[in-house]
Amino acid sequence: MRAPTTPDTHPSTLPEARPGAPPRPRSLVLALVGSGGDGVALLGDLLLGMAAREGLYGMMVQSYGPQIRGGESAAILRLADHEVQYEGDQVDILLCFRLRDLARFQTSLRVHPGSIVVIDQGETAEVPAWLGATIEKPYRFPFARYEEGLEVDGPPKNMLGLGLLCRMLGWPDTLAQDILRQRFAARRERLQSNLESLATGFAVLDPPSRPAPEGKGLGLFAETGNEAVARGSIAAGLGFFAGYPITPSSEVMETLIDELPAAGGRVVQAEDEMAAMGMVLGASFGGVHAMTATSGPGLSLMTEMIGLSSMAELPAVIVDCQRAGPATGMPSRTEQSDLFHAIYGGHGDFPRAVLGMFDVVHGRDVMPHAFQIAEKYQLPVIVLSDAYIAQRRQIRDPAVARRERAERERWTPENGLPARFDVTGEHGVNPFRVPGTPGGSYLAAGIEHNQEGYPTADTTMHQRMNEKRFRKMTGIAAETRDWYRTLGDGAAPKGIVAWGSTYGLLREWVIAHPEWRVFLPEIIHPFPMEAFQSWRRGLTSLAVVELNYQGQFHRYLSGLTDLRGAKSVARSGGTPMTAAELDRLLEEAGS
Amino acid sequence: MSTMKAKDYRSGLEPVWCTGCGDYGVLKGLTQALADLEIPPERLAVISGIGCSSRLPGYTKSYAFNSIHGRALPIASGLKLARPEITTVVVGGDGDGFSIGLGHIPHAIRRNVNLTYAVLDNGIYGLTKGQASPTTAQEFKRDRGLAGVEERPLNPVLLVLSSGCGFVARTHAGNLPHLRQMFRAALEYPGFSFVHVLAGCVTYQTPRYADEVYQRCDLLPESYDPGDLSRAMDVARAERFSLGILYQRPPEMPAATSPWEGEAAIWPSVADAKRERPGE
Numbered sequence: 025m026r027a028p029t030t031p032d033t034h035p036s037t038l039p040e041a042r043p044g045a046p047p048r049p050r051s052l053v054l055a056l057v058g059s060g061g062d063g064v065a066l067l068g069d070l071l072l073g074m075a076a077r078e079g080l081y082g083m084m085v086q087s088y089g090p091q092i093r094g095g096e097s098a099a100i101l102r103l104a105d106h107e108v109q110y111e112g113d114q115v116d117i118l119l120c121f122r123l124r125d126l127a128r129f130q131t132s133l134r135v136h137p138g139s140i141v142v143i144d145q146g147e148t149a150e151v152p153a154w155l156g157a158t159i160e161k162p163y164r165f166p167f168a169r170y171e172e173g174l175e176v177d178g179p180p181k182n183m184l185g186l187g188l189l190c191r192m193l194g195w196p197d198t199l200a201q202d203i204l205r206q207r208f209a210a211r212r213e214r215l216q217s218n219l220e221s222l223a224t225g226f227a228v229l230d231p232p233s234r235p236a237p238e239g240k241g242l243g244l245f246a247e248t249g250n251e252a253v254a255r256g257s258i259a260a261g262l263g264f265f266a267g268y269p270i271t272p273s274s275e276v277m278e279t280l281i282d283e284l285p286a287a288g289g290r291v292v293q294a295e296d297e298m299a300a301m302g303m304v305l306g307a308s309f310g311g312v313h314a315m316t317a318t319s320g321p322g323l324s325l326m327t328e329m330i331g332l333s334s335m336a337e338l339p340a341v342i343v344d345c346q347r348a349g350p351a352t353g354m355p356s357r358t359e360q361s362d363l364f365h366a367i368y369g370g371h372g373d374f375p376r377a378v379l380g381m382f383d384v385v386h387g388r389d390v391m392p393h394a395f396q397i398a399e400k401y402q403l404p405v406i407v408l409s410d411a412y413i414a415q416r417r418q419i420r421d422p423a424v425a426r427r428e429r430a431e432r433e434r435w436t437p438e439n440g441l442p443a444r445f446d447v448t449g450e451h452g453v454n455p456f457r458v459p460g461t462p463g464g465s466y467l468a469a470g471i472e473h474n475q476e477g478y479p480t481a482d483t484t485m486h487q488r489m490n491e492k493r494f495r496k497m498t499g500i501a502a503e504t505r506d507w508y509r510t511l512g513d514g515a516a517p518k519g520i521v522a523w524g525s526t527y528g529l530l531r532e533w534v535i536a537h538p539e540w541r542v543f544l545p546e547i548i549h550p551f552p553m554e555a556f557q558s559w560r561r562g563l564t565s566l567a568v569v570e571l572n573y574q575g576q577f578h579r580y581l582s583g584l585t586d587l588r589g590a591k592s593v594a595r596s597g598g599t600p601m602t603a604a605e606l607d608r609l610l611e612e613a614g615s
Numbered sequence: 616m617s618t619m620k621a622k623d624y625r626s627g628l629e630p631v632w633c634t635g636c637g638d639y640g641v642l643k644g645l646t647q648a649l650a651d652l653e654i655p656p657e658r659l660a661v662i663s664g665i666g667c668s669s670r671l672p673g674y675t676k677s678y679a680f681n682s683i684h685g686r687a688l689p690i691a692s693g694l695k696l697a698r699p700e701i702t703t704v705v706v707g708g709d710g711d712g713f714s715i716g717l718g719h720i721p722h723a724i725r726r727n728v729n730l731t732y733a734v735l736d737n738g739i740y741g742l743t744k745g746q747a748s749p750t751t752a753q754e755f756k757r758d759r760g761l762a763g764v765e766e767r768p769l770n771p772v773l774l775v776l777s778s779g780c781g782f783v784a785r786t787h788a789g790n791l792p793h794l795r796q797m798f799r800a801a802l803e804y805p806g807f808s809f810v811h812v813l814a815g816c817v818t819y820q821t822p823r824y825a826d827e828v829y830q831r832c833d834l835l836p837e838s839y840d841p842g843d844l845s846r847a848m849d850v851a852r853a854e855r856f857s858l859g860i861l862y863q864r865p866p867e868m869p870a871a872t873s874p875w876e877g878e879a880a881i882w883p884s885v886a887d888a889k890r891e892r893p894g895e
Contacts (some may be wrong), residue, residue, distance in 0.1 A: 264697045266689075275656075285883040290696055293880035295722040298688035302682075302719075306662075306693025309680055310701065314693070332683050459678035459694070459701050462657040467626070467673045469681040478628055478673055479681070 027517065036553040037417035040495075047240045051104035052193075053112045055133055056185070058121040060095050063182035064580045068099030069417065070186055070207065072246055074199050076419045079240030084417045085600075086110055087132060088356055092218055096125040098133070105237040106121065107420065109383040109528030114156070115139060121167055121181050123398055130154055132599045140196075140232045142188070144168050148177075165225075179221040180370060182411070183328045187225020187567040193236040197226045228272050245422040249413040250275035252387025255463045258287050259388070260395035264293040264307035264314040265605040266300040269323060271355040273345035276317035291592045297322035300344070301329040308338040308470060311458035315341035320349045320362050325404075327370045330497040334374035336468040337445070337453075339398040339432060341391070343407045345414040348597045357409035359597025360524055361572035366406045367549045367580060373490055373550035375497050377401075378549040381409040382509070382527035388425075390546065393507065394590070400503075402453055408548070410571075413525045414598045432456050435462045435556065441556055445489070451499030452492040462568035501550040510559060511542035518615065519560055520593075522569040523548055523577055526601065530535045530569070533603045548577075551584055567615045571597045571608065593615050619653050626676050633818040637788030637825060638668050638813025641706065641735050644786075644794025646675065646750040652738065652800050653734040654702050664716060665817075667736040667742050668709035675842055685716030688723045688732065695728050696881065698819040702802065703730040710740045721778040724807050726881060731801045733810040735788065736771065737820070743818035755820075772851040772861060775809045776844065781880075782808035785856060789829050793858060805866045813856060828856070835859035 054071070058064040067322070068084045075082045077574045082103040087334035088095065102111045112132045120126055134156040135141065141151055141162040151159045165188055169178030177207040184365050188202045201221055208215035225361075247255070254276050265284060267277040280291050294300035300316045307314040318326065322343045333340040344402035346362045366378045377397045381390045390407055398405040435444075435455035444466040455465035467477035472489060474480045509527070512534040522530060531540050545552050545557045560566060568590055575592035582590075591613040594604075601609075624646040632638045632687050651660065659677040663669035665684035671823035672679035678701070687705045692892065692895070695703040695803040712734045738755070740746040749769040756764045775783055782804040786797040794812070801808035813832065815825030835857050840846065 025685040067622055174665065255726045266693060275677060277761070279880050292693075292696060294725075295718065297694075298686060299719055299722065302686045302689025303696070305682075306680075306690040306695075308693075308695035309660075309690070310694045310698035312697040314697070328683060329686065336680070336682070457678070459660055462655075462659055465626075465676050465678050467681060469673070470679060470683045479670075513817030551788065 033093060033467045034249065046070045048105075049116075050106070050234055051108060051112070052117070052234065052236055053115045054101045054103070054117045054119070054189070055115040056099045056101070056119050057125050057129060057133075058097060058126055058181070060357045064097050064099050064121075067185055068101055068181040069204055071101055071189065072417055072419065073203050074190075074195065075101075075236070075239070076244045076246045077199065077203070077528070078195070078236070079244055080237055080419065081106065081107045081240045081244065082419045083108055083111060085412065086415060096128045098129050099154070100132075102239075103236055105239070107385070108532070109385075109418075110532050110603075111350065113604050114365050115354070117189070117192065118142065118155075119185055119513055121185075122304075123147055123151065126152060132471075135159060138191070140234055142185075144445045145171055146613065150550050151237060165228065166371045171293050179224065179287040180218065182219045183221035184225040187222040188228055188231060188482070190222075191228065192231050192234050194233065195236060196294040198221065200226070223227045241285070243422075246417055246419045247384065248275060248415055248417050249381070249384045249387050249409055249417065250345065251279045252384050253317065253381070253391055253407070253409065253414075254279035256281065256388040256391030256427075257341070258284060258289070259427040261313045262287075262315060262395070263324040264304070264313040265289065265316065266294045266303035266307075266314075267318065268294050268297045268300050270297075270322050272414045273317045273319050273322075273343065273409075274345055275415070276343060276345075281366075296326040298329060304340050305329060305333055305336070305338050306338055307337075308333075309459070311432070311434075311456065311460075313339070313399065315343065317343035317345065319345050319347050319355070320353065320365070321351070323362060323365060323369070327365070330376065330406075331370040331374050332470045333404040334376055335470050337402040338468065339492070340404045341394045341407065341445075342400050342404060343409060346408060346410040351501065356411065358600055359572055360408070360410060360526070360570050361597060362408060362573075362578065363523075363548070363572070363576040363580065364574075366408055372373050373494070375403055375494050376549070377403065377405045377500055377547065379405065379407045379507075379546060380548050381407060381413060382415055382546070383525065384416055384546065385420050392427040392430065397500055397504070399430040399432040400453070401451065401500055403496055410525050413528070414520070421466060426589055427610060434458060435461065435464050437461070444477050445473060445475045445492070447475060447492040449490050449492070452495035454500070470537075481519040485604060491569055497550050500547075501552075504547040504550070505552055505554055506609055508555050511544070513538060514559070514564070516541040518560070519543065519563040519566045521566065521568050521581070522537075526569055526571065529601055529603060529606065533606060536603070548580075551581070553584060557585070565615050567593045567610055567613060569593045569601070569609075571601060616738050617650050617653050619622040619650040620734050620806065621650050624656060624659070624676050626651045626679075629883040630674050630802045631670065632667060633817050634894055635817040635822070636667070637735055637737060637812070638671060640669065640735065640788035640791055640814070641793055641812055642674055644791055645671075645704070645706070645798050646734070647791075647795040648798035648802055651795070653842045654802070658700065659702050659704070660691070660694055661704045662694070662708065662713040663675045663687050663706050665742070666740075668706055668708040669711055671706045674696045676854055680765050685711055685714070686719070687711070688716060688719040690725060691730050692723055692728045695730050699729070705730060705732045706801070707734055708741070708748075709736040709750045709771070710748045711739060713771055714751075716846060717749070720775065724809075727781065727806050729806055731798070731810065733798070733801070733812055735812045735814050737825075738768070739816045739819045741816045741819055761836070762811060770851060772811055773848065776847055776851055776862055778808045781866065782860070783811070783860050784809070785811040786861045787813045787815065787832055787856075787858060789825055790858070793834075797860070804863065807834055811822060818848040819889055832856045835861070
C-alpha cells in the first residue's frame with residue numbers, strides 16, 4: 025500500500041544549495057515603484073518573463089491610480105520555486121525611482137529589517153518610517169541624470185534597473201539580453217539603447233546581493249487572469265464574443281481579438297454593454313457558444329438582458345472582473361462586492377448560476393465549467409473574477425488539461441418533440457432549436473410564454489413556467505456538488521469559508537495556522553450545501569472572510585443555512601487582504 | 616412564379632392588433648416579399664424588441680425572437696454575425712427604435728451588418744396607451760395635452776442617412792404593393808437596409824390619421840437617382856414625404872461578404888470565418 029500523498033503546493037524542505045553559492049530562498053518579493061513613464065510595469069513584466077525562463081514560479085500584481093494612465097505606479101513581484109497565488113506581506117527588495125512616489129502605496133508596501141531598498145543617488149528625502157522597518161543605509165544608484173540641479177532625460181531608468189536587479193538576483197546578463205531581443209525584435213533602435221542601459225546597470229561595482237530562488241531549469245509559462253479566461257473559453261468551444269472596454273476586464277476582449285479568429289470564432293467591440301450582451305444572446309439564439317466580459321458598471325447595464333437570457337432560455341456566459349464600486353468606484357482596485365448583484369440582480373424570478381474564480385491558473389478551468397452549465401441548462405452563467413486576479417501576471421506549469429467542448433442538446437426534425445418550452449422536460453431543459461434546422465421554427469420571447477413560446481398572460485402558465493425554469497437549479501446543484509475546494513487539516517477545530525481570489529492568501533495562510541480549515545465554493549450559486557455541511561461538522565468556530573463592506577457572502581449563506589455564531593470578517597476592497605491583516609481581523613471578530 | 620406564398624411565412628397565431636392597424640400591412644408586405652424571394656423559412660429570423668409592431672415576429676413562421684424594449688438591433692446583429700447565412704429581419708416601432716433603442720442604430724449602420732430594419736412609425740406609443748414618441752408632431756402633443764410639446768420631432772430618415780446607411784427606403788402601411796416592393800429591395804440589398812414605414816394608430820390618433828399622412832406622401836419620380844446622397848438628404852428634409860428608395864449606395868462593402876476586416880471592430884471579416892455553422 026502506498027502512503028497517502030498531500031498536494032505539493034508548498035513543500036517545506038529547502039533545496040540543497042550549490043557549494044560556494046549563497047543560500048537560495050524559497051521565495052523572494054520585489055516591489056518596483058515609479059511615476060508614469062518610468063516603465064515600472066515593463067520592468068516587472070521583463071523580470072517575470074526572465075523568471076519563467078529560469079523555471080521559476082511567480083506572480084506580478086500592479087497598482088496604479090484611478091486615471092489608469094500616468095501617475096504613480098507600482099509592480100510587486102514574487103518569485104518562488106513553487107506555485108504562489110499570493111504576493112506576500114513584506115518585500116525583500118524595494119526599488120524606488122523617486123521616494124515621493126511611495127506615499128500612494130502606504131497601505132500596500134511593507135519591508136523587513138533585512139530588506140534591500142534601492143533609491144536614486146540624488147535622492148534627498150529619507151526612506152519613510154511607515155514601511156515598517158528602519159532602513160538606515162538604502163543602496164543608492166544613479167538612475168536619474170541631473171543638470172544644474174534639475175532632472176533631465178537620460179538612459180531609461182527601467183533598463184538600468186533591469187541590469188542592476190539581474191546582478192543582485194544572481195542571474196546572467198544574457199537572460200536579460202535574450203528577453204529584450206525578443207520583446208523589442210521589431211524596434212532595432214530601441215533594442216540597442218535598452219541593451220546599452222542594461223549593460224550599464226549590470227556593470228555596477230559590488231551591488232548588494234539577494235539571490236533569486238532556484239529555478240527548475242525548464243521554461244514555464246506566464247499569463248494573466250484575463251488571458252487565462254479568454255483561453256479557457258476558446259477551449260470550451262467559444263464561437264462569439266462581444267464586449268465593451270472596461271477596466272479591469274478589457275484584456276479578455278483584447279486576447280480574444282488576437283486568438284479567437286484563428287479558432288474559427290468572431291469578436292465584436294460593441295457600442296455599450298447592453299449591445300454587447302444583446303449580441304451575445306443573438307449569437308446564442310443562433311446556436312453558437314457566446315460570452316461577454318465586463319466589470320461592475322457593465323454588469324449593471326447588462327442585467328435586464330441577463331433576465332432575458334434566462335427567460336428565453338439562451339445560454340450565455342458573463343465574466344465580471346469585479347472592481348471596487350459602486351457607480352464608477354475605484355476602477356483599478358479589487359473588491360468582491362458584486363456577489364449580491366450576480367446572485368440576485370435583475371427584476372422578477374429567474375434561475376442563473378454564479379461561479380467564483382480562485383486564481384489565474386483556475387481561469388483555464390472555470391470557463392469550461394461555466395460553458396458546461398450554460399449550454400446544458402440553457403441559462404446565464406456569471407463568472408466572478410476580480411481586479412486582483414484579472415490583471416495579475418502569473419507563472420504556471422505549461423501543461424493545460426485538455427477540455428471537452430461544452431455541448432448543447434440539439435433539436436432535430438427526427439426527434440420531433442417536445443415543444444421548445446415543454447414544461448415536463450428533464451431538469452426543465454428541452455432540445456435547442458437552432459436556426460437553419462427545417463421544421464424547428466419557434467418564438468423565443470422575453471414576454472411570458474406558453475410551451476410553444478407564444479405570449480401568454482395566464483397566471484397558471486406563469487407559475488408552471490417558473491417551476492420548469494427553476495428545476496434547472498436542482499439539476500445544476502446535483503451536477504456541481506463537487507465544485508469546491510478545501511484547505512488545511514479537515515479535523516482542524518476552526519473554519520473559514522471564503523470565495524474567489526481570497527483563495528490565494530488562504531492557501532498559504534492555512535499552512536501557518538494549522539488550527540484552521542478552509543472551505544471555498546467554486547460554484548457559489550447554487551451553493552454546494554451538502555459538501556459544506558459535511559465539511560463544517562465538528563467546528564468550534566466559523567468565520568466568513570470576504571472583501572466587501574456589507575459581508576455579502578455571510579448574508580447570502582445566512583439565507584441558505586443556520587449560520588448562528590459565525591463571524592463575518594469583511595472589509596471594503598481596494599487592496600487585497602494580507603496574512604497579517606487576516607490575523608488581526610479574525611482576532612477582532614473573536615474567532 | 617415563386618413556389619412560396621405569403622401564408623407560408625405565417626405562424627398559426629392570430630394577431631392581437633386593433634382592426635385597421637398599419638401592422639397588418641407590414642406583416643402582409645413582408646411575407647409577400649419573403650415569398651417573392653423564396654427565402655426558406657428555416658433560414659429566416661425575424662427579431663423585435665417591445666411594442667405593438669414588435670409582436671410581429673410571433674406571427675411569422677421563422678426563427679422568431681420577441682426580445683426586450685429597444686434591443687432588437689444588437690440581438691439581430693449578434694445572430695447575423697455568428698450565422699451569416701440566416702436572413703435576418705428586424706421589425707419595431709418608433710418608440711422602440713428611435714427612443715430607447717436609438718443608440719444602437721448608428722452603430723448597426725456603421726457595422727453594416729447585412730440585415731433589414733423596418734420601423735413602423737406611427738408617431739405614438741400604442742402599447743402603453745398613447746404617450747408621445749420621438750416622432751410625434753408638436754401640434755399633436757399640444758392638442759392632446761401630451762408631454763414634450765417643446766420637443767421637436769426626430770427625423771429618422773435624415774438620421775440614418777447621416778449615419779451612413781447604404782439603403783434607405785420609405786413607404787406607407789396603406790400601400791401594400793409599394794410595401795412589398797420596398798421590402799423586397801431591402802432584403803436583396805447586401806448590407807444594412809432601413810425601411811421607414813409611415814402609419815397611423817387607429818386607437819390613440821384619429822381614425823383618419825393614417826389617411827392624412829398618406830395625403831402628404833408622393834411617390835418618387837422615375838427620374839429620381841437614388842445614388843445621390845445630397846439629393847436624398849434634401850428629400851428627407853422636405854415637408855412632404857417621398858416614398859420609394861431614397862438612397863442606395865452601390866454595395867461596395869457588405870458586411871457579410873467583404874474583406875473590410877476590423878473596420879467596424881469586428882474580427883475577423885465574415886468572409887474569413889470559414890467554419891462549420893451549427894445549422895448546416
